[in-house]
Amino acid sequence: MAPDTSEANDSPAERLLPLYRTMARIRAFENAAEEASRGSVAAFGASSDAASMIRGPLHLSTGQEAVAAGICANLTRDDYLTSTHRGHGHTLAKGANITAMMCELFGRGAGTNKGKGGSMHIADFAVGMLGANGVVAAGIPIAVGAAHSAKIRGSKAIVACFFGDGAINRGPFLEGLNWAKIFELPVLFVCEDNRYSATTATDAMTAGDGAAARARGIGIPAESVDGNDVLAVDAMARELVARIRAGAGPQLLHALTYRVKGHVSVDAAAYRDPRELESALEGDPLKLAGLRLAALGVAAATVAKIDTEVRNEIDAALAAAHSAPATEPDEAYADVQDLGAGQWR
């Protein structure tokens, strides 16, 4: 599915419907992946289960869908995107194939990465999605390089660079922003602030006023937005992307949202107050978007139809992933390098 191409002057309902669909697809994907990942990894007190279809740490973006949807609705297929360990939503919103993505999580040859990367490294270069990353903040320099390359090559592509609230305490955040600004590169930095870094509330680990204040300290214009309000994210992204395309250089968006699930799917997040989650769920982006659609007079049946289509889509993806063959063992030796291929020991 290609990224949304609705026009800026669409009516709010026309704008919101495809955003709602993108979010619903992400939510459905995350829920299905969560289900298939029980026992995926020994951590957070959970033990691993050899029967788990999805293996290893699975970072869900449940509850954060509005950020991915709102940003990517303003990108073209040629634009680039770099992501984090929590990258399913970004990948889907950028237009990757949902079945290939599920196959990747299942370790199938038909996966986006031929089963070589799994959730933490999911990528679809064909739609400009340059990869999730297992190292916090590591996508930032890569994004900056892609933007630098676009500028050198005279391409019109811009880069959306997603990272978490925890990532702004790693060095590459400073280095990457400084670099983007001195070379006036076309990058939209998106700090997807879900308030947690693994088991730790990020606030206590972050000095000053956070991502936007830091960006301004480096000379980069920055805005903040309610990251659960998809129309707000969309509008802000539209504005910032327009500035970037007009040559104004890098911009940063701080989107405040909430990590509904644990750090990884097997993490029960026992370290946080359940009431915090409860109140956060009241601001669930899909719920908010549903209410907004109703308020805008969109028929319930229209929304229900989207929900059904999405359910069918995810069921088909799951079925395909279940029946797809596992990656061939020989693939272990492919895509490593050309020179020296064969000299494996």
Next chain:
Amino acid sequence: MAPDTSEANDSPAERLLPLYRTMARIRAFENAAEEASRGSVAAFGASSDAASMIRGPLHLSTGQEAVAAGICANLTRDDYLTSTHRGHGHTLAKGANITAMMCELFGRGAGTNKGKGGSMHIADFAVGMLGANGVVAAGIPIAVGAAHSAKIRGSKAIVACFFGDGAINRGPFLEGLNWAKIFELPVLFVCEDNRYSATTATDAMTAGDGAAARARGIGIPAESVDGNDVLAVDAMARELVARIRAGAGPQLLHALTYRVKGHVSVDAAAYRDPRELESALEGDPLKLAGLRLAALGVAAATVAKIDTEVRNEIDAALAAAHSAPATEPDEAYADVQDLGAGQWR
């Protein structure tokens, strides 16, 4: 020589005289080291000369003396200091022995580091000087750790952390400042801005308004000062150190100065406009301090006496370094590690 212990309510002349002496000692040390380092390293178009007494890259702080002198006048011997590759001035100002320092540069067993470190790693732990560092910005996390340690141990020591204008573009600058602030550590960050990073004018490589703006973006109070005006540096340092000792947490001082010499002693700095240097020399900190002393009515003979004492001191240090024996080759195997000592291959 112990750090200056003059009182804050000394008269300006009483305050300035020891600062002048500190600066004069640094200048004399740098000039002597420069002289002894001809042909020290093959770089910047120069070739190396086996006869050079001082070997390898020698980074001179000539013209930047006011920063080291003004800051260290406000530290006690128990306070810590971390430095950069350009660390002679900081080391002297913190109270290290000038002869041991010169011996270090000459590769003598009597050197501060037994000849193991040379200029780039000069250190005197006995006076709290925790080391120059060959890696840009690497002193920042170490400084922060020393401050964290002081806090945990209930020590009253504070840490002065020096770094260059180029260092604020490396990740540890962000990480270290953030860390210092969230733990409210007693660190004075000093950005010694000499406008160059090796052959590159730093300005073009630095987005935004520089060190102070970045610090503020991380929630750290920051001040700027004319780094060639030693009384101004001293006054500002007194203020910031007082804040830190009072528990106000980390502070940053941006001190603007100028790198009078090339990046290393063999670098003729052909990449910069000679007129820039010429005009910078008008603001030479020693010259300014001399004028100020005269204006304050200090007798020329008083200043001349300091100059003579300093000259004698450096002559003695040079003579001692020349005649001191080279580090024993066996020292190559000492101070490496305890466990595994002897298992050298």
Next chain:
Amino acid sequence: MALMSYAQAACSALAGAMRADAGVVALGEDVGNGGVFGQYRGLREEFGASRVIDTPISEATIMGAAVGMALTGLRPVVEMRVVDFALCAIDEIVNQAAKNRYMFGGQGRVPLVARLPIGIWSGSAAQHSQSLEAWFAHIPGLVVVTPATPADNYALLAAAIECGDPVIYMEHKELWGLEGEVPPEPTAVLGKARIARGGTDLTLLSWSGMLHTALAAAEQAALQGVSVEVIDLRTIWPWDRETVLESASRTGCLLVAHEAVQAAGFGAEIAATVAEALGIPVKRVGAARIPVGYARTLENVARISTQQLLQELKEFLNNRGRKRSMR
């Protein structure tokens, strides 16, 4: 004697050190909540947040700050979660921690322990599955330790904290849940290997997770009439040459097996040393020089199984003495 998991054994050693010495502190991401593998469980409750220090995601500064702490009177234990993330702190480990004492002429000491777990972590793919012990063995100034059992994790972590040198302490990412008896008196010291199983036909040397594969292969070899001596190296640097050379000269041949990529792995150092010293047949079994893939099928190719190890062992034994032909 208590039954403990590998993670509990580490907790217990660290708690003991913290009780004995107020200068021992732990710092790193998520240590306050017990560590994501439970390897710090209960410590904040006992020692407080000022000694069990939650940090920002700032690996370079976690390591660098630990150097500053160690220089000024503390004994930090540094949490890096997995060795793969420590790649964000390599300058601080290699240029700062390892060289500090030497380059400053012995003025300071850096008594820190950096926990950098190695190994394939099931389903975690290329960026979370590395075994880089050979890297740190190559760096003067560092001690490198790879405990394979709960008892060793207890004894060796305690010893590492006491050691006074900077120690790269490499637990295995998949052993956290392994249970075993842990005697109250430490049964391992740094730098000393352990003959984990006696044997006469061949010396099989290993460490960390691979030790368990080696023991399983030896078990099966015994059923087939081959007597394999298994050595757990325990400490990668300084490694226990005496024990290894004695065993190898007794059995007459040495096989080194490790989970790390074989090419330029630490097995090369051992095999080369033994070949130099004894001139006996040597052989290594390590991972192919490929990244670890996500799919189970790919991950399995990157692992050394018991069957594979047994197979290599047999071939080696059969060919020994007939190695002068060119391959």
Next chain:
Amino acid sequence: MALMSYAQAACSALAGAMRADAGVVALGEDVGNGGVFGQYRGLREEFGASRVIDTPISEATIMGAAVGMALTGLRPVVEMRVVDFALCAIDEIVNQAAKNRYMFGGQGRVPLVARLPIGIWSGSAAQHSQSLEAWFAHIPGLVVVTPATPADNYALLAAAIECGDPVIYMEHKELWGLEGEVPPEPTAVLGKARIARGGTDLTLLSWSGMLHTALAAAEQAALQGVSVEVIDLRTIWPWDRETVLESASRTGCLLVAHEAVQAAGFGAEIAATVAEALGIPVKRVGAARIPVGYARTLENVARISTQQLLQELKEFLNNRGRKRSMR
């Protein structure tokens, strides 16, 4: 045929690549002013600041940005000045550049060349004197190259830029001024060693700066009636086993000499491989596992001199065949 310095040869190769392909760019600190060793001299003047890119002191982002550039159609040549500073960019080299192609299932390629000069740089002490080629040989996905002469620096840098894999290109910190004839047609290819001097009694394998010491030792050995074959390995990974095994099986013994610390150095890999494959006597000569000190006296202890190499070589030759005793 032109007489060029090692630095000029590199400049010339890079200029040629930049002329041939607009996608080739160079980035790093001080490249605009020609590089502090003159290894980029004249390039900004010819190709402009948008292709000869001065960067902030941001090693992590220099490498990371190069990965992003390489993924999106450029062929970046990355300046790191010395391998020691590249320790600030290890995540980007190891977790990002090396693994990208594999972990994303072959969707992208990372055709970049990272220049990480190795070796002792006179008087520069512990933090500027490391030889870490073994580290990168251990990492799947990387090619590792160590040119020893101007001709090779010309040919191999050009080949590295063309290669398409991420290449760790390790010039030697003290060879910049070395002059030599550089034929216009490249005389070296990646992955192929060179027999730098023929001989019959012993194979002496080396690379980078140590090659010149090896040649000098062979020269002196010849005067004493010993015929030493000297091989320049040139490429550390993939290394040319055929040439090495052929030579070693012909001479009957192999001595590997390198400037890097011997413990876990790449010599271990070669010695282990040769011992495994041929069972002939092997020996390594590498630096002691100590940091490089500043004083000349200390630095000299960390270097392998011609005399020392010659001495080791003789002892090895004399003892060969009598290696079965325990040391």
